[in-house]
Amino acid sequence: MYRKASIILALFTACSLFQQEEQAIVSVAETDKGKEAIALGVELTDKREEISDEDAPLVLVQCVNESGYKFKEPKNFLDLYTTVASYFETLTTQEQDELWSKIEDCALEYNLWGVADENQFEDPVQTAKELDRALSIASCFRESGYSKVPDPNYFNRDVNLDAYTTEEWDF
Structure with missing residues (x-):
């Protein structure tokens, strides 16, 4: 067991040591555009201050x-x-x-x-459509005799059927 682990570790180390520079991880700063930006004095990091969740x-x-x-x-x-x-x-x-x-x-x-x-903003119109659809489904369940199905809300948009399922139930 130890011998196999030692051999694997030795192979891994050897592969890492003999890795060619062209196959190594490349940073944005090492690309042509990155070098050009550095030459122009452009900072590659985002210097905007992070605002706290409370503020x-x-x-x-x-x-x-x-x-x-x-x-x-x-x-x-x-x-x-x-x-x-x-x-x-x-x-x-x-x-x-x-x-x-x-x-x-x-x-x-x-x-x-x-x-x-930055690209993960929610469209309020789309959110409203999702909530309306889920509300319609929940209402349909209640009209069909499943009175314990609650209305969905902004934070839980799924129709909650927990009152009628068990942990063993696999969807």
Whole structure:
């Protein structure tokens, strides 16, 4: 057993030591574009300050309000979400798109959800469609005699059938 492990370890080490430089991991800075950016003095890292989760709703509201909106300062992210969601319902589609665009711009400008999450914004119209569909399915279950099926919500958009299933039940 130890002999096999020693042989595998020796082979792994030998492969690592004799690896050619062309096959090694390449950094962005080592590519032609990276070298060109460094020569021009461009910084390859994102220097935007990361805003804390507690401050993000406040920063977002301040930024959006600078564009003429009048949102009150939220207590937390959920408070911000409910305020903006209820306001969205009063807007036309074009106004919704404009507000959503401003929210995205502010989130990107202040790095509110981190660099890795920049492309993961939810479209409120799509979210509303998902919730409406799940609500319709839950209502259908209740009308069919399954009265313990709760309404879905923003944080749990799936139809919850836990009252009628057991842990042994495999979907």
